[in-house]
Amino acid sequence: MFHKEGFKIITGTFIICAAIVLLAEFYIPVYWLRLLLQISALILLILILQFFRNPKRLTNITDENIIAPVDGKVVVIEEVFEKEYFKDKRIQVSIFMSPVNVHVTRYPVSGMVKFSKYHPGKYLVAWHPKASEENERTTVVVNNPFYGDILYRQIAGALAKRIVNYAKENMPVIQGADAGFIKFGSRVDVFLPLDTEIKVKLHQKVKGGIDIIASKND
Known part of the structure; x- marks a missing residue:
């Protein structure tokens, strides 16, 4: 579950990372460089996803x-x-x-x-x-x-x-x-x-x- 404040950033990051992966696959012939770019894109997406996570918390509501x-x-x-x-x-x-x-x-x-x-x-x-x-x-x-x-x-x-x-x-x-x-x-x-x-x-x-x-x- 992700926080609503992250939806635009998550969507934008996903599009950019997907583009990097695809462009690297078709336009970068050097294997290690292509793999490095694709892994870097994946890591960036994972970091953005974990930052905007919104875990459900069950608060024990009390005034004390x-x-x-x-x-x-x-x-x-x-x-x-x-x-x-x-x-x-x-x-x-x-x-x-x-x-x-x-x-x-x-x-x-x-x-x-x-x-x-x-x-x-x-x-x-x-x-x-x-x-x-x-x-x-x-x-x-x-x-x-x-x-x-x-x-x-x-x-x-x-x-x-x-x-x-x-x-x-x-x-x-x-x-x-x-x-x-x-x-x-x-x-x-x-x-x-x-x-x-x-x-x-x-x-x-x-x-x-x-x-x-x-x-x-x-």
């Missing part, structure tokens, strides 16, 4: 837990001053996605979208300390009845050239549902209340829509 919005590796867990929306201190949990990860963004909590804004910007590597403030990004705030406002931020990386965000203000959303997509390498930051109990560790790998990154008892 905050789930990972994306697949990847936890690269930041720290108390920071969030200055765009909250303008106070929050716990930031950042998940870095390599090009081989699933790049679907999922809602970390259920609730109502209170804020959704796109910011044009740079394309620093996603793990750069300033990427959260200077890169192309979208900021989304979901109001959850248990936690209050939860902010997540999609951040473009050095390879990511387009962020897709489905969240619209005043739209009800469901935990684990499709919230968007980031193309070709990126990161997502989640900003949580200070009394939230973090359930992940640095460098831990998580699955979006499944793994719990934080919780609160009351």
Whole structure:
């Protein structure tokens, strides 16, 4: 199953790769060169297919837990001053996605979208300390009845050239549902209340829509 954001790219890549294979077969007499081009085309198609894969995830929907919005590796867990929306201190949990990860963004909590804004910007590597403030990004705030406002931020990386965000203000959303997509390498930051109990560790790998990154008892 592939994400809808990849349909045009997958179709275009398939046509180009098929053309390379056929043209190489008829117009390149050197066997090893012909084979190299055909294998390279096949590898490119496989890479594009795996990048846009969209595996079905069965989310255990609950207000008590905050789930990972994306697949990847936890690269930041720290108390920071969030200055765009909250303008106070929050716990930031950042998940870095390599090009081989699933790049679907999922809602970390259920609730109502209170804020959704796109910011044009740079394309620093996603793990750069300033990427959260200077890169192309979208900021989304979901109001959850248990936690209050939860902010997540999609951040473009050095390879990511387009962020897709489905969240619209005043739209009800469901935990684990499709919230968007980031193309070709990126990161997502989640900003949580200070009394939230973090359930992940640095460098831990998580699955979006499944793994719990934080919780609160009351």
